[in-house]
Amino acid sequence: MTETPNVTAEYSYDNWSLEINGGSVMCDTSDINDFAKHFLPPFYYVIFTISILGNSLVLLVIYKFEKLNSVTNIFLINLVASNIIFTLALPFQAIYHSDQWVFGEALCKLVNSANYLGFYSSILFLTVMTFDRYLAVVHCVAASKRRQSCYAVALSSAVWILSLLASLDSFILFTVEDSQWDGLACEYPSDSRWRLFGFYKEVVLFFFFPLAVFIYCYFRITLTVLATRMLGKHRTVRLIFVIVLMFFLFWSPYNIVHMLNESRDADTCDSRLPYLEYVTWNIARLYFCINPLFYTFLGRKFQNHVRGLLVNHVSCLSSLTNVSGSSRTLG
Structure with missing residues (x-):
């Protein structure tokens, strides 16, 4: 750790410094940077491959x-x-x-905006789908006339608009800077006001709010399902539990x-939290790339559709032709 006086304090994953008594303590993050350089690229390529294949399969099943x-x-x-x-x-x-x-510079803004747009909209669509399941199960009679395609299109449009607005600061503020540690860096500004804005936006709008909706809606759905004689109700309850558990x-x-x-002492130089933030953020990335697999292929109906695709295109799987069509799923 070396002390550099009269230097503006800043914090990022690539260069981490803390303002102390008018100067700045530069924290050694070489371990974190080495970890990111060796772990993240292959991890991102694996997630990319799984996500493209999995999401394409979901679209294919829906289309067919x-x-x-x-x-x-x-x-x-x-x-x-x-x-x-x-x-x-x-x-x-x-x-x-x-x-x-x-x-x-242009791709720095576009790539990070796309990252946050997809991230935010994914969370909100899961929240909207949860609320829609709640209406369909708990208030099925009252909701039957309102749950039309125009209702879904209107809600989807609202989600995209809100997600676009929430990610707009990324497009405006991300910029390319020349870092003395790692060369050219595409970074969000280290200004504390913008960091606090981004922090509260993510935690309140994209964590606590969806989590509250998940817990309330799925609790009510579970009570309704258990109180009725719905076909396959125990499988439905298990599916509900898995969806909430995976999100959490x-x-x-x-x-x-x-x-x-965000709440740590300003005069500490503990590198464990940035390291953990790296790891946990990329675990979250994994979930928001593959969540359609949880939402669809845990259901019996979609499992049967996939078996049907395999049987139609792979002759050696003809033994799977006896696919049950009577099972119901949450969707």
Whole structure:
């Protein structure tokens, strides 16, 4: 650790410094940078491949076996679109973390805006789909006339507009700067006001609000399902539990570490929190690339559709032709 007087304090994953008594303590983050350089690029390429294949398979199943204009499938198609937008930013991030930002100022803004647009819209579409399931199960009679395709299109449009507005600061503020540590860096400004704005925006609008909707809606759905004689109700309850659990397990660690990092003492140089924030943020990335797989392929109906695709295109799987068509799923 070396002390550099009269230097403006800044914090980022690539160069981390803390303002102390009018100067700045430059914290050694070489371990974090080495970790990012060796771990993140292959991790991003793996997520990219899995996400493109998985989301494409979801679209194929919907196209071949489902009604495209149904409420659930309109939301699901938009969810897949948000995940693909999020996924397309990963190769740029992989190259960036392996060396430096080589794509220029315009792509710096576009790639990071796409990253946040896909990220935010993915969370909101999961929230909207949860609320729609709540209406369909708990208030099925009252909601039956309102749950039309125009209702789904209107809600989807609102989600995209809100997500676009939430990611607008990324497009405006991300810029390419020449870092003395790592060369050209595509970074969000280190100004504390913008950091606090981004922090509260993510935690309140894209964590606590969706989590509250998830817990309330799925609690009411579970009570309704258990109180009725719905076919396959126990499988439905298990599916509900898995969806909520996956959201909590993948998305909560990052928010907890992020809150701890924001509330840490300003005169400490603990590199564990940035390291953990790296890890937990990329765990969250993984979830928001593959969440359609949780939402669809855990359901019996979609499993049967995939078996049907395999049987039709792979002759040696003819033993799977006896596919049950009577099972119901949450969707």
